[in-house]
Amino acid sequence: MHQKQSPIIHGTTVVGIRHRGKVALGSDGQATMGNTVMKHKAQKVRPLYQGKILAGFAGATADAFTLFERFEEKLQQYGGNVTRAAVELAKAWRTDRYLRRLEALLAVGAPERLLLISGSGDVIEPDDDIVAIGSGGAYALAAARAMMKHDVALSAKQVVEDALSIAADICIYTNHNTTILEIDATENGL
Secondary structure (H helix, E strand, O other): OOOOOOOOOOOOOOEEEOOOOOOEEEOOOOOOEEEEEEEEOOOOEEEEEEEEEEEEEOOHHHHHHHHHHHHHHHHOOOOOOOOHHHHHHHHHHHOOHHHHHEEEEEEEEOEEEEEEEEEOOOHHHHHHHEEEEOOOHHHHHHHHHHHHHHOOOOOOOHHHHHHHHHHHHHHHOOOOOOEEEEEEEOOOOO
């Protein structure tokens, strides 16, 4: 039996961090189709659940909007419990005929945790409070980890901003037009 492989998602960088009482999640703005840049200021991160949770996507845009909607429904259903909502979304994504064809990854930032959610049923909580996805995700992750190791005085938003900039300097599918959202983990605790 052939097992579906997770798609290789390229065309963006999304990075999130929990640090010093804040959660920041940001992305670049480049949207590509094949090897052509179609848009420079796409919005790939958004607030969910009355602004208490942040989510960003890498992958096909229409698929991501469907996943945002489904994740928001799960958040409502489970009273803002981000872990339960993520697990239920991942289960549905993997088993539902329509959803399993969607090609995207979600990065989620909540006051209590960061998560990566995939269509192959993965719900991963990183050990170091940094999450990154997309073609430039590995570059942004490495940059954020280095900054956190050597300059903890930076704010969560500054780390995300700098990590995205470094990724944009390296990844051809990532640009310098960024959107960064931030929530206060101490005020928005659920």
